[in-house]
Amino acid sequence: MLVLLPPSEGKAGDGAGAPLDPGSLSLPALTGARDAVLTELVELCTGDEVKAREVLGLTERQRSEVARNAALRSAPARPAGELYTGVLYDALGLASLDAAARRRARASLLVFSGLWGAVRITDRIPAYRCSGGVRLPGIGALAAHWREPLAAALPAEAGSGPVLDLRSSAYAAMWRPTDELAARTVTVRVLQSRIVDGVERRSVVSHFNKATKGRLLRDLLTAGALPRAPRRLAEALRDLGYLVETPGPGRLDVVVSEL
Known part of the structure; x- marks a missing residue:
């Protein structure tokens, strides 16, 4: 089973380690598209800081993110599974999985990114700030930039098994499975059930949507319950x-x- 995840704005500190090696990343068919985004992002953040913050949707308090992006080619890199620290990843708790569950995670998880397109959790990348909803001055909307490269690269990654899509809308727009693969794809919505005046009411949750998705994915990985057919996922x-x-x-x- 292939599991599609969003990235996280929250990221671990730079720490220490070798810088990015673009040639070492998974899905080498994305190399050209990655380099185009990386080159423009670094140039943008090396220039006018105010313009860079406007393009990236950052506040003045987040100006350090611009400097971080400017240094992406030389900054220390770490595995993507260690880099992302947001709500979903905290609930998933990759570092505390047992050895068998970690092997399943390495084989099945694919993280989408406005900068990298998609990476495996073992791919070493530096901390960055560039959401999937960004529109760069030269490239334009990143969601549109990634559609063709991802459409060419991802069907082979999915193989013949089901695809569990846990992405948020900004990253779902970068690639939507089509044809036979779409029939094997399952999306998850989290609803909160409350009793109000004796009547059950349900609502879509936002922040806790991520935590629930992280927990259920952790449980699937820990139990080894990664079904080979979409219809078995609900049962699992x-x-x-x-x-x-x-x-x-x-x-x-x-x-x-x-x-």
């Missing part, structure tokens, strides 16, 4: 104690009462 999650509903083909609702 139910076996792990989740309340799961199937509102339509390729869609799962995970219903939670406590966040």
Whole structure:
């Protein structure tokens, strides 16, 4: 099973280590598209800081992110699985998985990125700031920039098994499975169930959506419950104690009462 993840704005500190080696990254078919984004991003952040912050959607308090981007080619790199530290990744807890679960994670997880397109959690990358919704002055919208390269590279990564899509909308726009692969893709929505005046009400959660997705992915990896067919995914999650509903083909609702 291939699992598609969003990145995280939260990232570990630079630390120490060798700088980025673009040739070492997974999905080498993306190398040219990666270099185009990296080159323009570094040039943008080396120039007018105010313009760079405007393009990247950063506040004045986040000006250090501009300097960080300017130094991307020489900055220390670390595995993507260690770099991302946001809500989903904190709940997933890659570092505390047992050895078997870590092997499953290395084989199945693919992280989308406005800068890199998509990387494996073992790919060594530097800390950066460039969301999938950014529009660079030269390249334009990054979602559009990545569609063709990812459409060419990712079907082979998916193989013949199911695809579990846990991405947010900005990163889902970079690549949408089509044809037969779309029929094997399952997206997950997290709903909160509350009793209001004796009546159940459900609402889509936002911040805790990420935490729930991280926890359910951790549970799947730990239990070795990565199904070989999309129809078995709901069953696997139910076996792990989740309340799961199937509102339509390729869609799962995970219903939670406590966040």
